[in-house]
Amino acid sequence: NAGVMQNPRHLVRRRGQEARLRCSPMKGHSHVYWYRQLPEEGLKFMVYLQKENIIDESGMPKERFSAEFPKEGPSILRIQQVVRGDSAAYFCASSRDSNNSPLHFGNGTRLTVT
Amino acid sequence: AQKITQTQPGMFVQEKEAVTLDCTYDTSDQSYGLFWYKQPSSGEMIFLIYQGSYDEQNATEGRYSLNFQKARKSANLVISASQLGDSAMYFCAMRDGIQGAQKLVFGQGTRLTINP
Numbered sequence: 001n002a003g004v005m006q007n008p009r010h011l012v013r014r015r016g017q018e019a020r021l022r023c024s025p026m027k028g029h030s031h032v033y034w035y036r037q038l039p040e041e042g043l044k045f046m047v048y049l050q051k052e053n054i055i056d057e058s059g060m061p062k063e064r065f066s067a068e069f070p071k072e073g074p075s076i077l078r079i080q081q082v083v084r085g086d087s088a089a090y091f092c093a094s095s096r097d098s099n100n101s102p103l104h105f106g107n108g109t110r111l112t113v114t
Numbered sequence: 115a116q117k118i119t120q121t122q123p124g125m126f127v128q129e130k131e132a133v134t135l136d137c138t139y140d141t142s143d144q145s146y147g148l149f150w151y152k153q154p155s156s157g158e159m160i161f162l163i164y165q166g167s168y169d170e171q172n173a174t175e176g177r178y179s180l181n182f183q184k185a186r187k188s189a190n191l192v193i194s195a196s197q198l199g200d201s202a203m204y205f206c207a208m209r210d211g212i213q214g215a216q217k218l219v220f221g222q223g224t225r226l227t228i229n230p
Contacts, residue, residue: 033217042220056217093159107156107158110157
């Protein structure tokens with residue numbers, strides 16, 4: 001009964017490179033959320049997706065960041081031309097529905113930009 | 115917009131004592147949900163307990179209980195008989211009031227340290 005799977009666990013990129021973060025939701029979950037956590041802060045919402053649809057991307061930076069959740073395969077958070085300020089922990093969460101069932105989080109991907 | 119405030123950056127408690135972590139929230143919605151998550155040093159986010167705004171009884175899950183005071187807009191987490199393994203960051207979160215969404219707003223967190 002696997003939980004939310006994120007990979008890689010740690011990712012190091014040089015400034016200007018691309019970062020691709022992957023998330024496989026829990027079995028039976030079709031709602032995926034991405035959050036970002038800066039050091040010593042709480043998580044901040046980035047984007048909410050269902051299969052093949054972006055439902056709410058109000059927390060996503062306008063440039064360089066994109067997310068998808070294709071019909072087949074994991075959800076991908078993509079950061080182009082990374083900068084040092086992108087260094088953070090990125091968490092994916094999934095839920096069964098859009099009501100009050102709790103979000104189940106993955107272990108996060110820690111992105112370090114050098 | 116929703117807002118969560120956790121006023122205790124850090125707390126130190128002796129093992130086996132009970133501890134209360136404070137959380138106050140601000141919302142104009144009538145229907146909302148409140149969550150507590152634990153983040154140990156390994157970094158994962160662990161769901162602890164949930165309280166719905168219309169739930170009449172305080173939520174309990176094992177050693178965790180939520181002291182929900184709706185009029186005061188507070189949702190404090192109580193951990194009974196604390197253990198060394200309870201040392202972690204604790205985050206209070208609120209479900210955004212947008213219907214059909216599970217977008218959570220998180221507080222800044224409280225770092226709890228249990229001393230032997």
